[in-house]
Amino acid sequence: MSYALRGREPLRELLADALSSAAAGQGRGVLIEGPAGSGRSRMLAETVSLARERGFTVCRAMADHVAHPAFLAPLGLTPAGAPAARGADPLHRLAAHLADRSCGTPVLVALDDLQWAGPATLDALRTLSALLATRALPVLAVFTRASTAGDPAVDRCVAALAADAVVRQELEPLREDSVTALVADVLGAPPDETLSGLCAAADGVPGRAVELAEALAGTGVTRAADGRAALPAGPLPDPLREAVLRPLRELPATSATLLDVIAVLGRSVAPVDLALALGQDVRDLMPLVQECVTAGVLASTERQLVFRHALVWQAVREAVPPPVRSALAQELGERHARRGDFASAARHLAAALLAGERRALAGLERAGRELAGRAPRDVVALLDPVVGEQPSGPAEAALLVPLVGALAALGRPGRAAVLARAGLDAGCRPATAAELAAYLAEAELATGAVRAAGERADAVLDAVTVPPDARLRALAVRARARSRTDALTAVRAAADELRDEARRVPAGAGHPADAAACLLHGLAHWHEGRPDAALAELRRTPGPGGAPHPAGHCWDVRAALGTALLDLGAHDQARTVLCAAPEQEHDRAVDRSPAPGTGAPLAVLALETGDLEQADRMAAEVLGVPDDDRLLTDTLLALAVRAESALRRGRSRDARPDADRLLALLRTDRFDIAAGRALRTVLRVTEAESGPRAALHLLRDLCGPDIPGDPGIPGTPNEERTGGSGAVTASKEPGLPGGAAAPCPLPGALLLAGPATAVWLVRLARAGGEPELAGRITAWLRATAPASPGSAPGEAMANAADHAEGLLRESATLLSRAAAAYRDPWSRARAEEDLGTLLKDGDDTDRAHAVERLQSALQGYDDAGSAPDAARVRGTLRGLGVRRRHWTYADRPTTGWASLTDTERAVADLVAQGLTNRETADLMFLSPYTVNFHLRQIFRKLSITSRVELARMHRDLEQQQAPAAASPPKRRTHPGAAHDRRPRPGHPAATGTVRSAHDTTRALTAPDSRGRR
Incomplete structure (x- = not known):
């Protein structure tokens, strides 16, 4: 069957022009070259057909059949009986006939497959081409020839033809679109993506494309939903396979x-x-x-x-044949294993097992165990398809051990737990059961099921047959599950025992149990308020030449170290730690995506640097992971980031659900590295909604045993107390910096949860009527800061100490020094505001400096995206006679919610909750007259006349937006963009009877004792 000629349009135009020139008496020669199947003969046939349509006399033959009578018959010539003489050769007779101008019509001489021509024919062709080159004749000579190297005589003839100005045209491979169109002609429909391999296999040769497409068409083509032709699923149809293999038979x-x-x-x-x-x-x-x-x-x-x-x-x-395939893969896998190439061994053994070769089971298990720690992604890719959802027996269940370990290493505890439970339910061998149970306990611990993990670890340790690796993992889980912030001596003792156990087994100090010991020691120091000792422990390499455990594992020291550095304000160091890719994560280093266990700390980094949109986006990505696959640390940090971002935007009501989730988690376990930041978030939300006294009450209720020396707190343990102050004091350990810890007035993790957290706690204590607690926090800061002079964490602690002491002593020098040293915009703005508030009641010079500082604070709050803080500073500046324009013009409609400005929307949010104009003005740091003006504009734009209608419309709008509540809120760009959604009147915060710690910056009022230096 003949199909349309695709992709040869330029050559067709050239031949058509050549026919026109020949008809005008300007004949020439054309040589078409190309590989087999490229369409040489088809192009010659097209030319012959076109020439006959134009009235040409056509002499056509194969190059080795010119002696046939039919060749010269159109000209009335007949070949000689015995062409012994030169003039008797048909082509010579044709050349002589044309030279005599004996033909009355234009002539087309078409010779196909010039590579098969004999010596006499080649000699005659040279005579004919020379004639056409020297005389104007109405003759077109078209020859075709295979482009592969052939007879040297043919090559010499082709060179002579080219010298005689014969045009040479090489048939190049067809473009992809031309091949696709040709296949569509054969199949009767455009091919889809499944047939792209067939089109590519043609190599641009039209004959090959037609052959493959016809072989497929003979078996029945599958039609896709969109009507395109598709390759049937499964093995290739036999005719198509034979057509593909035909060239290989040679x-x-x-x-x-x-x-x-x-x-x-x-x-x-x-x-x-x-x-x-x-x-x-x-x-x-x-x-x-x-x-x-x-x-x-x-x-x-x-x-x-x-x-x-x-x-x-x-x-x-x-x-x-399939048996040969599986046997070959199994044999090759065993050979690779004997050579120590377990990656290649696992690949071939997995293929053999999928093909039904059960002899590969034992070798595949061994290879998987060898690779689980070095290349967990490869192990998951190879073993997950082999194992499936439910192992069929003990041998298959044994494959789950390396697979579950690799999943845990990749930060996928949910999938690891599912497979571990499936293996335990399948009735595996005792040793395999112990290993799977140990991994399951780790998965439960990583996702926050601390009690269940501890109970499962106890069961593993009580079993009769427990491999050394499983026993170490169970010991680590049990030690972590029993860790409490009010029993830190016991935690360190358990960590020492775990480290000793790890060094007694062949796995050595590089085992995850040793990393667990480092982590437990570091967390114990962290909760004691000893940042230097904690960082030193977390930075320890888990053994000589050992590498950190892969990211995402519950013993990943890297994520804990990065989080601790963030809390201490060492942002550059934290970024380096979190973004580093160990050698076993070479594939992750290429795709540049955050490793499991690092996404949430990076969200914290974005929050601390003032990029609220990035922080919200990253927190949403972390919380978008299924609960059973999300690490506890990630959950705590992501919830904290989202809640604090809402607070900075002035939307404390939006932060409350996340704060409630954090509170529930903290009541279960407070030993995590992120517990301090989570607790800070809960307290800040409580302060924003109910005031500082409520926040301090919640702190005592939640962490009473962790707040030493606080009168009125029942049940304060006596462990590790000193003297009458009852402060926690760490035992001195050789080789660790810092020596004994300074008296810690609050949970150490809370005091270390961010560069400005301790200063905020000082302000909270003063606003809550506990100046003694504020003084003890300041003393702790000053005593802790010199422990690491010159380091970024040490500088952050020193800055916080200057800030806190500047507040207590009302020292402009200390506050100025702290403001200059802070690196994150919010902390720097807070110090600038404190300094400006201190100076604003002084003389004219001080007031000028106060305005300058307050304006700098306002800019810092704008950079940090903290709208309520910016509004508070703007109100202070208005009190000093300074008014700043804080809005921008926007292209808004004239009516409806979208027409409201940012400030009008904030007023509507508060009034819809039932607040009066006065209460709204107090919360937004505006005058009641300004609020009344905004309210009139709101009524006009919404076409309403009462607060009741506004509340109803506001409720309907929130219900419409409820499905999108999980998405991160967009950052407002102006300080007046959003303000706190406060409780209804009657609530302490709404009535104004309790002042926020942010508003209490000068509790000491003695004018002659400001301590300025």
């Missing part, structure tokens, strides 16, 4: 065997693997490989031999 048997082996090993293979599979040296395979490359079947990359086309690889692979 290869020698040794080369064909080479291709079979490569196809079984995969579409690409390393030469070393190929030599190993064939039992030969690489140098012995070079001739065979070169033969396959020359044939166009194989190509080479920098390190691999690869089938050029996936369709060819599939056809060759399917031609090998």
